[in-house]
Amino acid sequence: MLLKNKVAIITGAASERGIGRATAMCFASQGARVVILDLDEAAAQKAASQLGEGHLGLAANVTDPDAVQRAVTHVINTFGRIDVLVNNAGITQPVKTLEISVSDYNRILDVNLKGTLLMSQAVIPVMQKQGGGSVICLSSVSAQRGGGIFGGPHYSAAKAGVLGLTKAMAREFGPDQIRFNALTPGLIHTDITGGLMQDARRHAIIDAIPLGRLGRAEDVAHAALFLASDLSAYLTGITLDVNGGMLIH
Numbered sequence: 001m002l003l004k005n006k007v008a009i010i011t012g013a014a015s016e017r018g019i020g021r022a023t024a025m026c027f028a029s030q031g032a033r034v035v036i037l038d039l040d041e042a043a044a045q046k047a048a049s050q051l052g053e054g055h056l057g058l059a060a061n062v063t064d065p066d067a068v069q070r071a072v073t074h075v076i077n078t079f080g081r082i083d084v085l086v087n088n089a090g091i092t093q094p095v096k097t098l099e100i101s102v103s104d105y106n107r108i109l110d111v112n113l114k115g116t117l118l119m120s121q122a123v124i125p126v127m128q129k130q131g132g133g134s135v136i137c138l139s140s141v142s143a144q145r146g147g148g149i150f151g152g153p154h155y156s157a158a159k160a161g162v163l164g165l166t167k168a169m170a171r172e173f174g175p176d177q178i179r180f181n182a183l184t185p186g187l188i189h190t191d192i193t194g195g196l197m198q199d200a201r202r203h204a205i206i207d208a209i210p211l212g213r214l215g216r217a218e219d220v221a222h223a224a225l226f227l228a229s230d231l232s233a234y235l236t237g238i239t240l241d242v243n244g245g246m247l248i249h
């Protein structure tokens with residue numbers, strides 16, 4: 001049991017085939033008490049109950065500072081501590097540079113980047129008091145290779161921002177023993193593309209992956225488990241690629 005008695009908040013974990021849900025299942029199987037935080041309360045509660053006894057489902061929009069703070073207070077009132085935060089909530093949009101409207105830009109940047117900041121700001125004081133913690137932030141291979149998978153340039157920018165934010169927080173809060181690390185998944189088979197990716201495009205991507213397949217949500221969950229657990233106790237500020245070799249650099 002790598003996470004026995006640890007309390008882990010995972011944002012965006014209600015999506016049934018998503019990375020957050022797979023991470024929630026993986027963490028629960030390793031002894032964690034899991035908090036599923038997502039937009040819809042009923043969906044979050046249902047996802048939490050499917051993990052078994054002793055888990056919690058809460059509604060919060062990660063772009064809303066008050067909602068984020070309320071959710072974190074609820075977790076503290078329920079479990080008394082927070083050991084792990086996975087900043088997983090994210091959205092994307094397949095558009096090109098000249099098609100990005102200001103509202104598209106705001107939406108994509110807000111959920112992916114501002115949400116990561118707000119959630120981190122809410123849990124850091126708790127982790128400081130406890131003497132440490134682990135925060136895992138979902139970036140993307142799109143940040144490293146300049147998109148070209150599915151999301152638009154604003155998504156690449158948001159996810160590149162997540163990398164910078166994660167590294168800067170790792171530097172700032174290392175002395176508090178709070179570790180911040182980023183995951184950069186390649187193309188993972190989930191619902192984030194909303195079925196909009198065409199088969200021909202998918203096959204072209206697979207042809208360029210040395211391991212010869214798309215990623216599974218569990219592949220990312222297992223990497224998150226490593227970063228959440230004490231197995232990675234001396235790692236902070238790292239970027240862990242989970243991409244089947246799509247980007248070897």
Ligand code: NAD
Nearest residue numbers: 012015018019061062088089090138140185187188190192
């Ligand atoms: P998904 O669409 O299956 O799940 C995303 C979840 O985030 C949903 O449950 C959604 O309700 C939630 N969410 C959206 N906006 C929110 C908000 N404002 N507040 C709270 N929750 C919100 O997506 P996924 O593929 O599992 O992606 C998870 C993360 O991994 C995202 O950050 C994504 O950018 C990143 N990622 C995914 C891939 C991929 O190929 N699937 C690749 C690289 C990175």
